[in-house]
Amino acid sequence: MTDQKLVENKYEDDLLVVKNLKKYYPTSNFTLGKGRVFVKAVDDVSFTIKRGTTMGLVGESGCGKTTVGRTILRLHDVTGGQVLFDGHDLATVPKRDLRKLRPEMQMIFQDPYSSLSPRLPIGEIIGEAVKEHKLVPKKRYRSYILKVMNDCGLQPQYFYRYPHEFSGGQRQRISIARAVALNPRFIIADEPLSALDVSIQAQIINLLMDLQEEFGYTYLFISHDLSVVEYISDTVGVMYLGNMIEMGEKKKVFANPMHPYSKALLSAVPVSDPDVKMHRIVLKGDIPSPVNPPSGCKFRTRCPNAMPICAEIAPKFKEYEDSHFVACHLYSQD
Numbered sequence: 001m002t003d004q005k006l007v008e009n010k011y012e013d014d015l016l017v018v019k020n021l022k023k024y025y026p027t028s029n030f031t032l033g034k035g036r037v038f039v040k041a042v043d044d045v046s047f048t049i050k051r052g053t054t055m056g057l058v059g060e061s062g063c064g065k066t067t068v069g070r071t072i073l074r075l076h077d078v079t080g081g082q083v084l085f086d087g088h089d090l091a092t093v094p095k096r097d098l099r100k101l102r103p104e105m106q107m108i109f110q111d112p113y114s115s116l117s118p119r120l121p122i123g124e125i126i127g128e129a130v131k132e133h134k135l136v137p138k139k140r141y142r143s144y145i146l147k148v149m150n151d152c153g154l155q156p157q158y159f160y161r162y163p164h165e166f167s168g169g170q171r172q173r174i175s176i177a178r179a180v181a182l183n184p185r186f187i188i189a190d191e192p193l194s195a196l197d198v199s200i201q202a203q204i205i206n207l208l209m210d211l212q213e214e215f216g217y218t219y220l221f222i223s224h225d226l227s228v229v230e231y232i233s234d235t236v237g238v239m240y241l242g243n244m245i246e247m248g249e250k251k252k253v254f255a256n257p258m259h260p261y262s263k264a265l266l267s268a269v270p271v272s273d274p275d276v277k278m279h280r281i282v283l284k285g286d287i288p289s290p291v292n293p294p295s296g297c298k299f300r301t302r303c304p305n306a307m308p309i310c311a312e313i314a315p316k317f318k319e320y321e322d323s324h325f326v327a328c329h330l331y332s333q334d
Contacts, residue, residue, distance in 0.1 A: 016049040022080035041067040043242040054219040056233030063239040069188040106179035110191040112171035116163040123159040152177040169200035241298045248324035258326040
């Protein structure tokens with residue numbers, strides 16, 4: 001009990017603390033004399049999220065962003081490391097205690113078409129978990145769900161309609177309503193805009209920000225769209241092939257990207273001013289296989305600044321300015 005209090009006091013301002021998180025998947029292949037080969041989808045990732053703020057997690061497809069989110073919520077078992085949610089280590093907490101914490105942690109899934117059951121009306125989809133966790137009395141159930149729908153921009157007459165009767169943007173609002181109906185403190189939004197057109201994306205982003213302002217939600221916002229991440233986030237983390245390679249306050253990362261990969265990503269963000277000349281950094285080569293990644297720095301095979309030491313030693317994830325962390329041999333590693 002004393003240790004638990006110490007954890008809570010140490011990270012009082014941080015709702016979520018991820019320390020050296022690992023998620024490995026075994027493959028069917030065996031290397032001679034070395035046993036089973038593992039895909040290191042998430043490999044030693046650490047970060048914190050302060051209460052009531054948003055952290056954006058970016059990177060190429062396949063870098064491990066979604067796996068980080070699902071592993072945090074224990075939708076996938078944790079291979080190694082700690083996930084401290086308000087002082088509770090989700091990586092080791094018993095399933096009975098984890099169930100009690102479930103309403104406080106929710107997820108908005110990427111695809112609004114496949115994440116909603118086609119057999120249930122909207123009222124039941126939003127309220128299914130509310131009933132399961134007995135959050136409100138039966139007499140208040142319908143009025144509570146209608147209030148949640150109203151908060152998310154859904155009309156009360158939608159209560160008995162089915163998912164196939166809605167557009168993509170409306171379905172994503174339903175997904176958001178399902179998440180916030182449990183009155184959570186922490187929400188993981190896993191690329192919630194990727195299936196929507198640009199005009200609808202703006203509506204969903206504004207809805208998420210309005211809900212955060214009103215209810216104080218803490219977000220982990222997973223995306224590959226840097227312009228959206230810049231708009232919604234307070235802090236930003238950049239992942240590559242299972243590793244966190246740069247992390248810091250939004251202004252610092254966007255104004256002064258330090259890692260070559262971060263610079264390449266930011267150079268691809270379009271600028272609205274036609275008079276501004278773009279200096280696009282084009283990365284050569286393909287992403288290495290996560291089953292057999294390069295030695296040393298995993299990015300070295302595509303890095304324009306690669307040095308001999310990059311092939312020998314993996315760079316440390318270090319803080320080079322206040323709240324700005326980078327893993328790169330271009331900077332002093334001590």
